[in-house]
Amino acid sequence: MNEKITVLIVDDERFSREELNFLLESYERIDVIGEAASGEEAVMQSLKLQPDVLFLDVEMPKMDGMGVAKAVQELKKVPEIVFATAYPDFAVEAFRHQAIDYLLKPFDEEQLSETIERIEKKFQQGEKKAEFHPSKLAVEVEDTIEYLNPSDIMYVYREDRITKIVGRERMYETKDALKDVEQRLQGFSFFRIHKSYLVNLDYIYRLTPWFNGAYQLELQGTNEKLSVSRNYVKDLRNKLEL
Structure with missing residues (x-):
């Protein structure tokens, strides 16, 4: 994959931000997407830009680096942290925040290179994990577990507090909520067409206007109209049409 690793530089001293920005320009995978001059701004920018990594000064007025590191743990996307400071005394506390590294000012290029290497290894491991996903949907059938190939599932629906999975050859039932089955099928060609229905886009062959803006859907392999x-409707057509 080798996608860019996005960085937000946080430091209340403009010269330090500019220096670090300049040094990071030489690293191909690193993309500095923003700067923040205070702890408060760092949290807001992290929320807005969703960087992969914060290069975070420790000593700042009002909200310091440790405060920022704690605050960003509450964000939907939690960035990795590299602390940067002129004071080595904060190292123990920094690693309590699970920082990737701890850089001392003035920045040493060799030390920075080692830090970037750690960052890249961390994200390479994450990419390998992201590449793997289960290829079968597990469904409990009586006392056994059956593993369904998602490509064999035509549609899934919820009825009488039971989720029914309609395959090409038979139907399965599970007590799992429809939204849980939908979550497990992410990455495959399934789309919600109704609050109670999830359909495999690969089986759709006809969409017919019905009434009040609704449509009826016909699938290959079944006479039932959904x-x-x-x-x-609009999102479904955007998914289906070239």
């Missing part, structure tokens, strides 16, 4: 809520 209702497409008008709230989902």
Whole structure:
């Protein structure tokens, strides 16, 4: 993959921000997407830009680096932390925040190179994990567990507090909520057409206007017509059409 690793530089001293920005320009995978001059601004920029890594000064007025590191743990995307400071005394506390590294000012290029190497290794490991996902949907059938190939599933629906999985050859039932099954099928060609229905896009062959903006959907391999809520029609057509 080798996608860019996005960085936000946080330091209340402009010269330090400019120096670090300049040094990071020589690293191909590093993309500095923003700077922040205070702890408060760092949290706001992290929320807005969602960087992969914060290069974070420790000593700042009001909210210091440790405060920022704690605050960003609450964000949806939690960035990795590299602390940068002129004071070595903060090292123990920094690693309590699971920092990748701890850089001392003035920046040493060799030390920075080692830090970037650690960052790249960390993200390479994450990419390898992201590349793997289960290829089968597990469904409990009586006292056994059956593993379904998602490509064999035509549609899934919820009825009477039971989720029913309609395959090409048979139907399966599970007590799992529809949203849980939908989550497990992410990465495959499934789309919600109704609050109670999830359909495999590969089996769709006809969409017919019905009433009040709703449509009826026909699938290969079954004569049953499924209702497409008008709230989902536009997104469904965008998914299907070239």
